[in-house]
Amino acid sequence: MEWHSSDDSLGALMDNPPHFSESPQSNPSATILSENEVSCHCCYDILVNPTTLTCGHNFCRHCLALWWESSHKNECPECREKWEGFPKINILLRYGDNLGRSKTNQHKGAGFFFSGVLTALTCVAVIVLVYHWSSGVVEQHDLLISKPVSYWTPEEVVSWLENLGPWAQLYREPFQQENVNGRLLLMLGEEELLKPPYSIENQAHRRAVLAELDRVKALGVKPPQNLWEYKATNAGKSLFLLYALKRSPRLTIFYLYLFDYSETFLPFLHTCCPAITHSVESSFLNTQLEPSWRQWAEFLVKYLLLPYQLIAEFAWDWLAVHYWTSRFIIVNAMLLSVLECCALWRLWTRVRIRSLPRKMWDHMWKMLSQGFAFALLWPFVPQFVCNCLFYWALYFSPIINIDLVVQHLMHPETQAL
Structure with a gap:
């Protein structure tokens, strides 16, 4: 023919x-x-x-x-x-x-099956989380983070003292006997703590109490000490960090270094790259110390090569406080590390070197524009919507990333395009 x-x-x-x-x-x-x-x-x-x-x-x-x-x-x-x-x-x-369409449909059939399994798992996860929230199992943030110090009761003052560490149990009884409330707590200084009835003679213990007391005086309320308390006091910042760390961890950590050094960056660095110390002082006092050169070296290597490992190590430190939430964060950090490796491989094999500066600038400009838009729209977004976005990114993002990792590993040729 x-x-x-x-x-x-x-x-x-x-x-x-x-x-x-x-x-x-x-x-x-x-x-x-x-x-x-x-x-x-x-x-x-x-x-x-x-x-x-x-x-x-x-x-x-x-x-x-x-x-x-x-x-x-x-x-x-x-x-x-x-x-x-x-x-x-x-x-x-x-x-x-x-x-081609028939072959594509075959691939889509397998993808639809896997997506259906993930959808079912997501529905089960939603039901379990709603059950836990309704039954009060999920951790509730401390009311002292929103209650002014001057209105604290003696019981709340003792509760604040116990949260400073196991060593603070030695001084619980004097505070109870004196019925120290919030107003009296604000009047205490180094001289009062050194004399009876408090008699805090250990210099390290006294410095730790004074450091935490200075924070309370500056904030007017109890400073946040876990994820839920931090979210309650910094709703916008917590949502921004949750999405920004996932999209661009290096730029976000650099932003914390420039604009939130003492409050967020230093505690983050000391948690991920702890110094070798046996000090009994408060965690806040330890995290406000300038990092050593060994800590900086360890941090910079992880920052450049394994930024998501820093997030996983930070979450690992909170396993005792947030059991399941920390595990979700660690799994998501592992999946994001795999996706970043796949992206770097595509960049190495498919993109020319001379186009890298343009792509890096496009990524930076995209992150900056999204952050600016977030800052403008944040006052107008209802709190309910923000909570939905926060919990979705925290608990359901790993499920979505599992699907992405499977697609990249099973069909690397199509993903590369």
Whole structure:
């Protein structure tokens, strides 16, 4: 069977395209094109909307569009020969559409099954979390973070003292006997703590109490000591950090270093890269010390190479306080590390070195614009919506990232495009 250039024969070919399922004897035209000629040299699959360049190479139209978007050059992805004009779909090769769609549908079928499993798991997780929240199992933040110090009762003052550490149990009885309330607590100084009835003679203990007391005087309330208390006192910042650390951990940590050094960055660094010390002073006093050069060296290596490991180590330190929440964060950090490795591999194999500065600038500009938009819209967003976004990113983001990791590992060629 010969192909003629007349319109009638071309129309007949379009109306009755040949298929691979036919044998060469029944359809001789099926043997004219080899499998290599009907395969895209980008995705190595059957051509879908095949587009032929002037050099003769064929590609899926979507693959060719992705190539042009990344390179911004009218060059063939295979031989680098430039094409002129606007490439058009080759209607003679379009019979690969049906095979390509059927093959794509097979991949989608497996993806739909896996997504269905994840959806079921997500529904179960929602039911479990709602049950826990309704039954009061989830940790509730301390009321002292919003109650002014001057209104604290003697029982609340003792509770604040016990939270300073096990060593503070030695001085619980004097505070109870004196019925120290919030007003009296604000009047205490180093001289009063040194004399009876408190008699805090240990200098380290006295410094720790005074440091925490100075924080209370400065804030007017009890400072947050866990995730839920931090969220209650810094709702906007906690939501911003939750999404920003996931999207760009290095830029976010650098932002904390520049604009939130003492309150957030120093405790974060001391938790992830602790100093070797046996001090019994308060955690706040220890985290306000300047890091040693060993801590800085360890932190910078992890910051450059394994930023998500810093987040996992920070969450690991809170396992005793937030049992399940810390585990969700650690798993999500592991998944994000895998996704970052896949992204770096695609960057190394697919993107040219000279285009890296532009991509880095685009990423930085995108993060800055999103942060600026978040700051503008935050006062107008209802608290209920913010809570939904916070818990979704905290508990359900790992489930979504599992699906992404599976897609990258099972279909690396398609993800690379």
